[in-house]
Amino acid sequence: MPITGPDRGCLEAEFKRPAKALPTLLVVCVALIDADGRVLIAKRPKGKAMAGLWEFPGGKVGDGELPEEALVRELDEELGIDITESCLAPLSFASHVYDDFHLLMPLYVCRVWKGTPEPRDGQELKWVRPVRLGDYPMPPADAPLVAMLRDLL
Secondary structure, eight states: OOOOGGGHHHHHSOOOOOSSOOOEEEEEEEEEBOTTSOEEEEEOOTTSTTTTOEEOSEEEOOTTOOHHHHHHHHHHHHHOOBOOGGGOEEEEEEEEEOSSOEEEEEEEEEOOOBSOOOOOSSOEEEEEOGGGGGGSOOOTTTHHHHHHHHHHO
């Protein structure tokens, strides 16, 4: 029996399998949502990989560090805001194969924090309505998370 409807697209898209074993990099990110329902995105600064692309704030998870701990640390370092782990709600994750590593990236949602986000890492910040997130070029791993956020918000 042929498959039709929304499941058909999942079968037509082929999973990009690497030719060799790649290390997995665990990175965590967050959709900060303000009182107006906008999401904060950050533009990667010049000199960094994928400079000029927009992404959700976050960063690498260190050895022995829990994803939530890493996110609390990264948001303090990058944006100068204070978040408690209890304010982070897991929403989804991205799994993407780049040329030299496999990225696994949990996405959290957060609506409560202390302080005002400020760019501390040379990045540009922008509050964006969920329906407009697709207007901003993002790294391949971030793009699928946009649809999840649009559906949530």
